[in-house]
Amino acid sequence: MFNYNPGAQEPAATVKTSQGDYRVMVSRGAIEAIGPEMRQAGVNGRAFLIADYAMFPLLVRRAHEALERGGYETHALILELGEEAKTIATATKVYEWLAEQRAERTDCVVSMGGGVTSDLVGFAAATWLRGVPVVHVPTSLAAMVDASIGGKAAVNLPIGKNLVGAFKQPRLVIHDIDFLDTLPRRELAAGWAEAVKHALILDDDLLNTFETHAEDLAALSGDLVEPVIRRSVEIKAEIVSADEFETGNDRVLLNYGHTIGHAIEAVTEYGTYLHGEAVSIGMMVAAGISQRQGLISEELVDRQRTLLKRFELPVVLSDVDPDTLLEATTSDKKSRGGKIRWVLLRGPGRATTSRDVSTKVVRAALNDVLVS
Amino acid sequence: MFNYNPGAQEPAATVKTSQGDYRVMVSRGAIEAIGPEMRQAGVNGRAFLIADYAMFPLLVRRAHEALERGGYETHALILELGEEAKTIATATKVYEWLAEQRAERTDCVVSMGGGVTSDLVGFAAATWLRGVPVVHVPTSLAAMVDASIGGKAAVNLPIGKNLVGAFKQPRLVIHDIDFLDTLPRRELAAGWAEAVKHALILDDDLLNTFETHAEDLAALSGDLVEPVIRRSVEIKAEIVSADEFETGNDRVLLNYGHTIGHAIEAVTEYGTYLHGEAVSIGMMVAAGISQRQGLISEELVDRQRTLLKRFELPVVLSDVDPDTLLEATTSDKKSRGGKIRWVLLRGPGRATTSRDVSTKVVRAALNDVLVS
Numbered sequence: 001m002f003n004y005n006p007g008a009q010e011p012a013a014t015v016k017t018s019q020g021d022y023r024v025m026v027s028r029g030a031i032e033a034i035g036p037e038m039r040q041a042g043v044n045g046r047a048f049l050i051a052d053y054a055m056f057p058l059l060v061r062r063a064h065e066a067l068e069r070g071g072y073e074t075h076a077l078i079l080e081l082g083e084e085a086k087t088i089a090t091a092t093k094v095y096e097w098l099a100e101q102r103a104e105r106t107d108c109v110v111s112m113g114g115g116v117t118s119d120l121v122g123f124a125a126a127t128w129l130r131g132v133p134v135v136h137v138p139t140s141l142a143a144m145v146d147a148s149i150g151g152k153a154a155v156n157l158p159i160g161k162n163l164v165g166a167f168k169q170p171r172l173v174i175h176d177i178d179f180l181d182t183l184p185r186r187e188l189a190a191g192w193a194e195a196v197k198h199a200l201i202l203d204d205d206l207l208n209t210f211e212t213h214a215e216d217l218a219a220l221s222g223d224l225v226e227p228v229i230r231r232s233v234e235i236k237a238e239i240v241s242a243d244e245f246e247t248g249n250d251r252v253l254l255n256y257g258h259t260i261g262h263a264i265e266a267v268t269e270y271g272t273y274l275h276g277e278a279v280s281i282g283m284m285v286a287a288g289i290s291q292r293q294g295l296i297s298e299e300l301v302d303r304q305r306t307l308l309k310r311f312e313l314p315v316v317l318s319d320v321d322p323d324t325l326l327e328a329t330t331s332d333k334k335s336r337g338g339k340i341r342w343v344l345l346r347g348p349g350r351a352t353t354s355r356d357v358s359t360k361v362v363r364a365a366l367n368d369v370l371v372s
Numbered sequence: 373m374f375n376y377n378p379g380a381q382e383p384a385a386t387v388k389t390s391q392g393d394y395r396v397m398v399s400r401g402a403i404e405a406i407g408p409e410m411r412q413a414g415v416n417g418r419a420f421l422i423a424d425y426a427m428f429p430l431l432v433r434r435a436h437e438a439l440e441r442g443g444y445e446t447h448a449l450i451l452e453l454g455e456e457a458k459t460i461a462t463a464t465k466v467y468e469w470l471a472e473q474r475a476e477r478t479d480c481v482v483s484m485g486g487g488v489t490s491d492l493v494g495f496a497a498a499t500w501l502r503g504v505p506v507v508h509v510p511t512s513l514a515a516m517v518d519a520s521i522g523g524k525a526a527v528n529l530p531i532g533k534n535l536v537g538a539f540k541q542p543r544l545v546i547h548d549i550d551f552l553d554t555l556p557r558r559e560l561a562a563g564w565a566e567a568v569k570h571a572l573i574l575d576d577d578l579l580n581t582f583e584t585h586a587e588d589l590a591a592l593s594g595d596l597v598e599p600v601i602r603r604s605v606e607i608k609a610e611i612v613s614a615d616e617f618e619t620g621n622d623r624v625l626l627n628y629g630h631t632i633g634h635a636i637e638a639v640t641e642y643g644t645y646l647h648g649e650a651v652s653i654g655m656m657v658a659a660g661i662s663q664r665q666g667l668i669s670e671e672l673v674d675r676q677r678t679l680l681k682r683f684e685l686p687v688v689l690s691d692v693d694p695d696t697l698l699e700a701t702t703s704d705k706k707s708r709g710g711k712i713r714w715v716l717l718r719g720p721g722r723a724t725t726s727r728d729v730s731t732k733v734v735r736a737a738l739n740d741v742l743v744s
Binding site: 088092096099123129130131154157163164 | 390460464467468471472495498499500501502503524525526529531532535536537538539
């Protein structure tokens with residue numbers, strides 16, 4: 001008999017939102033406790049598990065069994081959930097399956113996969129019958145420290161990414177560190193990029209920890225993997241709790257490295273760089289701008305570069321035309337009335353925003369990362 | 373120069389919701405004031421007017437000019453918005469247009485048309501960039517007293533109606549009574565069915581007014597059209613404010629006549645009856661059940677029938693197999709675990725709900741309205 005007392009487990013964070021508060025559980029083997037955690041979160045009815053094919057069959061079975069053991073009648077749908085599947089057409093497949101299963105408002109949806117999975121399944125859960133509860137079980141490091149927390153759900157249109165979506169807060173998020181053991185090293189590094197970003201913008205102590213233990217963390221060895229992920233989750237949760245709808249000055253800070261990162265992804269047609277890799281290069285450009293604006297020293301730019309390289313993340317960009325890239329930055333969603341709101345560093349663990357950056361400065365910072 | 377002081381106009385109701393409070397303005401010529409009203413509601417940016425083709429060109433032009441006069445840069449999209457267009461495919465057309473126009477989160481969407489229009493445009497506004505403000509300008513009586521208030525937005529799937537949607541509260545609702553003058557008489561009657569429903573479930577006084585002035589109201593003549601619509605709007609607004617997400621015991625009362633009504637629409641494949649007409653017949657069945665359950669007298673059933681007939685609404689049903697209809701009621705979204713929650717009358721202007729109704733009683737009440 002499985003014995004588990006939810007009260008005994010400390011969440012890494014509790015996210016406070018207008019749609020309710022929810023816990024983010026982080027540990028090795030966390031999936032085993034999904035049943036009792038869902039009960040504690042007040043989720044009842046049947047569980048509709050929607051998983052990325054990459055999790056099939058082993059990890060899907062573990063989740064399925066844990067849900068059944070928790071007393072949830074469970075049904076599973078396995079889909080190929082790469083970036084190219086993040087469409088209204090795939091959401092419609094989910095709707096059709098839920099319709100066949102006669103899923104009701106009192107039932108719940110459980111997503112299991114990377115960032116595409118939580119984005120797409122979150123959107124489907126936000127809109128099925130005008131909204132049913134969703135629980136996220138992220139299986140990539142990037143999804144753990146970023147996509148699964150904060151309720152941003154969306155699908156892409158041919159004309160642009162994440163254009164159709166919803167703010168759909170989950171009722172619970174389960175991070176099972178075990179799942180990372182089978183993750184390709186390159187994807188792991190892309191996940192660390194987002195965690196390093198959290199340190200750079202908000203937590204000097206975490207930045208020091210990353211610098212002291214980069215190789216161990218990159219290899220998932222040593223005792224610090226779980227505490228570092230917990231701290232990264234905590235930072236993301238604090239920001240989301242303070243600025244749920246990105247209408248204030250907090251949540252935008254998470255876009256550090258993303259203005260150029262998104263542009264890099266767009267001009268390379270999402271085929272060359274993983275999101276975290278593009279963000280890594282984007283952070284180098286943002287740091288270069290920060291330095292040129294007199295906000296930080298060149299030494300901090302170097303510190304950032306060295307750290308990212310130790311995680312085997314790219315810090316330079318080749319075969320990209322700077323004009324095309326600059327053009328792509330202005331079509332980013334975050335620009336309002338043509339003026340880009342840049343997220344810049346003003347010190348280690350401290351970020352700020354500015355709309356007052358000249359094209360000349362951007363171009364110079366960009367030139368620093370371009371190699372031919 | 374157009375002069376208008378929003379404070380001087382009294383809204384018919386203010387709807388209080390978790391997404392913010394909003395006013396419902398009801399008057400002849402109300403559209404002229406849409407600009408100042410939107411400013412007062414804090415809506416800025418550009419206005420993206422999405423209108424049913426039936427409103428083109430005359431009424432669309434009036435709205436367009438009123439928006440421009442109010443200082444809103446306005447762009448219009450005209451679509452055929454019949455029930456068959458209430459699909460994800462049509463929503464995608466809206467997304468693509470908004471993408472072409474580079475509509476941003478600070479812009480707003482204005483819907484203009486009947487219930488399909490506010491449902492579909494409301495859904496598109498709920499999901500475009502994870503949500504942009506929406507203002508509804510309903511042009512049918514049914515949309516005025518029902519669909520435009522309360523934030524229920526949705527599209528249909530081939531497998532069922534309203535399966536994909538959102539709770540998306542508008543920032544403002546404008547009822548221009550002038551728009552009703554060109555409405556076909558049959559559609560007008562279908563709208564009155566929902567207003568009469570509000571009286572039957574919640575307002576004995578309004579019921580008396582309907583009984584005293586049925587023919588005048590049906591013909592849109594006399595002085596009572598506006599006050600009666602205002603009162604009906606007020607009832608809907610009170611219910612929505614008390615039970616925004618239909619999780620309590622208030623909002624479900626609005627489904628009086630709808631369990632059978634939806635089933636009638638489904639088995640006749642949405643081709644025979646307008647929604648309000650199906651609800652009219654459904655209310656007769658619900659009244660028949662109420663009487664058989666000992667909740668009301670036969671006299672009240674007769675009163676209801678007489679009133680509906682004076683609005684030229686159908687109160688009997690032909691060419692429908694009772695078993696098929698009964699089967700269709702159990703697939704209605706409102707049933708949970710197979711048990712239908714019936715909305716029943718317990719007096720004039722008073723409603724209640726019950727899951728404890730035998731199939732025998734339903735069948736008997738159904739037989740009363742079936743003619744061969």
